[in-house]
Amino acid sequence: MTDTAVKHTPVMLARCLDLLAPAFEVASPLMVDATVGLGGHTEGALKRFPSLTVIGIDRDPVALELASARLAPFGNRFRPFQGTYDQIGDALDGQLANGILMDLGVSSMQLDEVERGFSYATDAPLDMRMDATSGESAAELLARIDRNDLVRILRRYGDEKFAPRIADLVVKRRETDPLQTTGQLVDIVRAAIPAPARRTGGNPAKRTFQAIRIAVNDELAILEDAIPAALSNLAVGGRLVVEAYQSLEDRIVKDYFNAGANPQLPAGLPMTADEVDAHRTLRLLTRGAERASESEANTNPRSIPVRLRAAELLTQWRHDVR
Known part of the structure; x- marks a missing residue:
């Protein structure tokens, strides 16, 4: 394992896992780390949730090789998949994920090499x-x-x-x-x-x-496809957590989340609160975009620009949302 892999500190790890945890209260939960990188978030998840299996996606074959070496002690609880994160359906191959994590942008290894x-x-x-x-x-x-x-x-x-x-x-x-x-x-x-x-x-x-x-x-075009792909391959009650590092990424995530949580209904249509809720596809789990704590920002500067958003899938994702 390279020095970069050893030194890599996953951003907002505890908060990401806290947000995903309720979705893993099922038998044999499945998570997709859609941007596995050097495997820091996945390692934390596999340690915290003993019955969890993780599919790790990365387009970088070097990163995937390093992550696989790092996660070898977990055996077949980690399954690598080389590709971009809009290919999440291919990676799942017919299964539905209980939780999906996306840590966007360039990885620590790519910056350091x-x-x-x-x-x-x-x-x-x-x-x-x-x-x-x-x-x-x-x-x-x-x-x-x-x-x-x-x-x-x-x-x-x-x-x-x-x-x-x-x-x-x-x-x-x-x-x-x-x-x-x-x-x-x-x-x-x-x-x-x-x-x-x-x-x-x-x-x-x-x-x-x-x-x-x-x-x-082609990062933004891929992300535009990746968010609906993730939500389409998420089990009802599952959760999607996304860490964005710049405003263009965050805007895409925010728009999809808001569209699912705040459906556009015909103006003036008499509906009860319960009827409105029945049209919601997502429940937002964060109040806007969360940022790293001051202590984490001081110890891990890569966390400073991060905007974290999370949502729970309430009903099957519809492709006409947004």
Whole structure:
């Protein structure tokens, strides 16, 4: 097991398990860790719930291999599945889960393994693929993308107000010198952003790297499919817990949860409270999005941006919700 796996601290572990616990009060409960990563959340769940079986999904074969090694002591109570989390139905293969956990975004291992190209802090190949064995790398994306499309990506996925300047420099640079390393991209961002704007808000390349990573891995489109897929494969009374690390992810989760918990009924239709409740598909388990405690934020900085939401499935999920 790598040092990263040993050091990895799962975010808001106790709170996630507390939220899932009532769903596991059945014989032989089944959980899906839809973003298993290095297996920290799954390990905690398997220890706390002795009769639990977990299916762990990850698109990264390296992460899945490390997680499987970490969780080997639990035998067949852990079952790995390589794929994206919108493939949860394939992973379950006809079964229904009692609990589903999604810890979104890039994993600790992917950030810490310099050669993966996710970090703007160290020069490395410009890759950013969560599954490094398939798909288009960040370098390949930046080599062929239209200038206006790049502006759109930087604005939408990174909220980068200097997107046009960054895109212009990318296009100019690649005419003579293909972008192949993270350091080259950092240099472009620094050159594009005025000095006063670089003095606040942390590393100026953060937003650009986030935006390109999301585009390379098609993260938001997959998440749009993954939430209804999860709810469709959840047993009634089951629970879905999602940890999002940025506002675009959280908005998708929030919209689905609110649509299930607050059905849009015809205006003026006379209905009792019980009749309204009968139309609800979900019961929200968190008051808005919960954040990590101050003590956890101090000991595990990765928990600082997390927004945690959870919901219980009250009746079979309908695909027309939202």
